[in-house]
Amino acid sequence: MDTATNKTAADAAPMLDDFDAWLRGRHRWLQTAAARLIKWRRRPDNEEITDLADLCVLEASQNESPHFECPEPGFLSKAAGxxxxxxxxxxxxxxxxxxxxxxxxxxxxxxxxxxxxxxxxxxxxxxxxxxxxxxxxxxxxxxxxxxxxxxxxxxxxxxxxxxxxxxxxxxxxxxxxxxxxxxxHVFDASVASQYVEDKSEATYEPSKMRFVTSLIHVCDEVAGVLAARKTQLVSKLPKIPEEFKGTPSGVWLAALSAKVTDAALVHACTYTPELDDERVAGEAALAEKDIAGRLKAIERETNALVRLNQMVGGWKATLDQEAVKSLIDARADALVKRKAATDDAEKVFAGAGIDGVGQPSWKLLWEKAREFSVAHAYPAADFPHTDDGARCVLCQQLLDEESRARLSHFETFVKGKLENDAVLAERNVARLAGLLPVLPDIAEWLVSASAIKLDEADARAWFERLAARRQEVETAPTADAVPPVDWEPVEATLSSAMSNLDREKKSLTALQEDGKRKELSSRVLELRGAQWLHQQVQAIQNELSRLKSLAQLDRAITLTSTAALTKKNTELSMLELRTGYQQRFANELKALGGLRLPVEPESRQQGKGKVTFTLSLKGTHTLAKVESILSEGERRIIALAAFLADVTGSGQPxxxxxxxxxxxxxxxxxxxxxxxxxxxxxxxxxxxxxxxxxxxxxxxxxxxxxxxxxxxxxxxxxxxxxxxxxxxxxxxxxxxxxLSVRDLKPEAALTRLKNETLVQMRKAYDASDFLGYEDKGKSFCSDFRIVVERCVENVLLNDVVLRFRRSLTTYNRIGALAKIQASDCALIDDLMTRYSTFEHSQADELPTQTPDLAQLELDLDSLAAWIKEFNSRKVE
Missing domain, CATH: 3.40.50.300 (P-loop containing nucleotide triphosphate hydrolases)
Incomplete structure (x- = not known):
């Protein structure tokens, strides 16, 4: 993108005013709250506050969230219209x-x-x-x-x-x-008293102050949600026994805080079997009273364990998988070689006159014959001796040519490679089989196993597996077919027993030295504390999680601090509210004619960015209150000025x-x-x-x-x-x-009274409805009196003088006053006197009675006729 394009993009970006820039500097969760306030145009409900609290916790944990929002620049100016x-x-x-x-x-x-x-x-x-x-x-x-x-x-x-x-x-x-x-906005006597007598918080706040005040409320509500969450995080960690508090484990637990890592917790709570054995040995040593006697017993027990260990070791050496495999493999090898030798013998002795030649029994006979020949018959000759004149060492007969050949063939077979291999293989099998252990009976074994505190049922089951292996190894075709035996339980128990005896021996020996008992007692207590800590590892992990959650909530609560918002509202109140309100009050008081009243508004900081106003006297030498100095009418006029100054500043139509x-x-x-x-x-x-x-x-x-x-x-x-x-x-x-009768011209008003009110009165009269008649009658009398008053203004005085109007209108009007006669005044005076009694209160002893219907009709017709006659008069 070139420089020109960059400039165009920058020009298109909305500019941040001071308030927008300040808001962009708030915490991200609070910016999100601001954006949502703008979008919703209302305060968040409980569920939405909870959602904002979650975002606050995320920010405190320095985690990202796609739900973080940022208010659009210039949002307040857009909302102003x-x-x-x-x-x-x-x-x-x-x-x-x-x-x-x-x-x-x-x-x-x-x-x-x-x-x-x-x-x-x-x-x-x-x-x-x-x-x-x-x-x-x-x-x-x-x-x-x-x-x-x-x-x-x-x-x-x-x-x-x-x-x-x-x-x-x-x-x-x-x-x-x-x-x-x-x-x-509503103004009445109650509102007026608030402005004059009470410290009244301004109804109007400029849009920025109103917005910041809403953010303050949101912060307080989110802080309340977070505080409530803290109260729910109750520690369930068991109390450490008093005796362990001074041990390294107790000291570590007392210092447990949210800063402890999971790895450090695992390390501190580690308690190995070796440590437990050391604890047991130490406790046993401390409990031992006859140390010398116990040392001798340990020596005996150790020797017994050594013998047992040697015995088990011998079993393992001859019955482990490698030894078993060697024996079975040797047996298989011997069988193969013997078969090969047997097959060869069948070929050699195929022409023998009798059956069985070459079989093991025959071989034994042959070997005995060899021994006899070499030792007694022909000691100077190799076996078989077949020279001329030689005899068979078995049958004592002279050997002929055929016999000498047969004996030579026999010896060649016996000393041949196949036969020799078979014999060697069979001897190897016999050697390996001779190494197999001779197992004791089960009762003897159980006695031996009790020395290492092996459970009897476990000891019996293990020995039965061992015996089955010993038996099966003699006939099993493969090593995998021999039942396995796990040597680890017995070996581990043996090793542990021997280690325990060794530790106990060392502990007892050390106890015979000066000061070692106290040292061992301290070590045992330390090990017991470590054991207790290890037993509570899950509870400690839960406590660490709780502490980390509390620390997280504490960090989140710091993000709900309203200090910056309060400071901003205070600044805005200084710039936009105090000066503006005082000036508007002065203008309203002037417009209402109250400039002579020595009153001025006084602003007071109430905390949390709130500013309240009270009206005070100016130029006084004592601390007198407005309501105690000014008259009721003066208090009402300054209250109205304060009210108008308060609410007109919002600009809301x-x-x-x-x-x-x-x-x-x-x-x-x-x-x-x-x-x-x-x-x-x-x-x-x-x-x-x-x-x-x-x-x-x-x-x-x-x-x-x-x-x-x-x-x-x-x-x-x-x-x-x-x-x-x-x-x-x-x-x-x-x-x-x-429209009431006073809103009509006298003639129209009289017509309305005659055609409506009198008709309703007659209906009530005919129906003997006294209350209805009396109520309508009083209404008629009140309206009729008003019409008489209007006749004075509109007819008799021709609108020259009107009540509630200061000015006199004489042009083209005052000449008509010449028509007035004494009889006109008498008529008006008579009607006003008689009908005023129905408008004004009378003494209790002189109750006013509603005039007769006929009299009302007569008076109405008389006044209508007079108006018509008066208007038709000529000015002389």
Whole structure:
């Protein structure tokens, strides 16, 4: 590859930023954990943690694995662009407070959703449900309807838009938060108190800090798995007897560690038969009281063993395989040679007058004749003497020509090579056979075997094999046909017995010298310790394996140290979190109109790379707490600033949920909060729960201004508003109504009250349903009073002055005020006085009764007629 090609490849390789380079410097198992966190987009489960622990152990053992992974460079920047999340709907609500089972709260596509309702209409129930669904840190317990006999576990179906995808799934209290909504942030009184009164860990962490925090959690969990494995490695090594602790074996065992090699263990635990014999001899010597007498006995026993050894050695010399083979081979050779000589004799004596000539008996006769002739008849002549006048030494007759020839032929045969070879071979067989031992009887042998402590059954069986071999060797055609005998058991036992006697003799002799007893006692103790160590060799091997496993786990645990991660998170907190959070808090406090409040965030290191924040007073001379100095409204505004500074830094386009955000705030703060909420709604979904009409009016006014501005600029409105009202019906709450009467113009509101509420009241009235009638009646009175209020603003004052709006609108409007007459004011005053009693609390002794249905219809028609008449008046 040329230089240009190399440059192109280098340019194509992804560049490592500082964070990537730092991560590449971590342990390989941790890099693998990082790569998997990126791939899974979640924390590992127990099984995956166990797998990471295995990789950690492999790395600690310096072993390779194809499962080691490395994170892709620039992974955090790729993960930064998250799709926008919107909460679309919560449906089929079950078992949540007094909310009707099967209820639905639809948030639609509006960027700003306001859920309004008087006290007791289910706002808190829905807010608690959403906190549980989103996993808010300030979530509250969710209970079912305590007035319902049937207990239902809380559940709901949650509909979410994630980017372009529409998702829905079942939520239950047992399953916990919905993963796609885990970054949804909820603000309420409980969250506010955490920011003002408690040290609150920041909900927001920059992506790098959040990632490192996840790695810290993984390290802790892997370390926990490894520590648990250590606790399972319990030593099963037997306790060494106290007397052996000072011996070389005891000292070695006490120093046993993971560094000991297998070869060193085998060497230390070796205990040979020779060492055991030495131990036995030493113990016997130490136990002997009559040393002189024992030495004499040893001499006798040694002599007996020498004799036995010589006897067995003689048996082995004549009955070993080589000796047996020599005898059998000699016998076979003699038979072959004798056959050859016999065949030759048959040819020589074929003309003999009698049978049997040349046979062994005849040969014996011939040899005797030879001896007689040489010794007595013809001592001066060779045998056979056949000269003239010679006589047969057997029959005494004169030899004729034929007889002399026959005798010469006989002698030639007897002294021929074939016959001579046969005779020599037969003599060799006789010689070898004469060497075969004469075995004692079995009883005599058992007595001899007892001297070497050979087991009687073994001694008997061995001797029977020996006797069978001795017998079979005389007739067996081949050496392989002779039953074998293993000489080693007897020889080894003999040798051991003689060695033991020799050692005992030396030990006893040494004991007669000064100081040798103590030396021998020490040696025997050393040998006993070595024997015990040898007996525990398997347990010691197991212990060594355990120690090596522990050392391996300890090395692995060091690889789970979070020091480098904590240090990195601390650096990131200094660079990305502390300064950023303080600046965001200052900006939020300014936006909410709280610059005059002497409060600043103070960060505190909590260990493991965690940074928490608390709000403190600045410029004070005493250590006063914020909650003890500032008013309730001031505490609420700085808590809201801290909350927004905390969660907006993440850049995650997730929804905000505010539950009664302007509690305890004055008009100035309310307007600032509304402005900020509307501004947030330009970037993400904002959901607001409230029971205050002032907040709803301010939100509507702010949205209206944005729409007007957008219309002037010819652009799309930046915020879309959706308002839903929650209502109560008997003991059932959380009934959503898209538009309440206060959201309608007075004429439309009156029409709705007449066509819906009054119709329902009449049905209850006709059915004698007192509770239903009273409940609907109170709802009618409350709504009717609101309509009267709206008539003051919209009809009587022609929208010149509106509640919850600071500005006055006079252009083309103020002239209409000239239409107002005293009778108009009297009508409004009468209706407001009478219907306010149903909205405000009354003394117990003056309980408010629901007006008669006819009176309600009359008042409704009167107000509708007045609106129509007032709007038709001319300005004079």
């Amino acid at each position: 998250q799709a926008q999340v919107r909460l679309r709907k919560v449906s089929n609500v079950q078992g949540v407070n007094a909310i009707r089972n099967g209820a639905t709260l639809d948030f639609g596509d509006a960027s700003l959703m306001v859920i309004y309702g008087p006290n007791g209409t289910g706002k808190s129930g829905y807010a608690r449900l959403l906190k549980q669904i989103c996993g808010s840190k300030a979530k509250e317990a969710v209970h079912g309807n305590v007035f319902d006999k049937q207990s239902i576990s809380p559940s709901a179906r949650v509909h979410v838009r994630h980017g372009q995808d529409e998702l829905d799934g079942e939520w239950t209290l047992a399953r916990g938060p919905i993963p796609q909504l885990r970054h949804v 997730t929804p905000f949920i505010f539950d009664d955000p302007i509690s305890s705030l004055d008009q100035d703060f309310e307007e600032r909060v509304v402005s900020r909420l509307v501004e947030l709604a330009t970037q993400r979904q904002v959901i607001v729960f409230t029971h205050r009409l002032s907040l709803l009016s301010l939100i509507e006014e702010a949205v209206k201004k944005l729409r007007s501005q957008a219309a002037l600029e010819g652009t799309a409105a930046p915020v879309s508003l959706r308002v839903a009202s929650l209502r109560r019906l008997g003991n059932t709450v959380g009934l959503p109504v898209d």
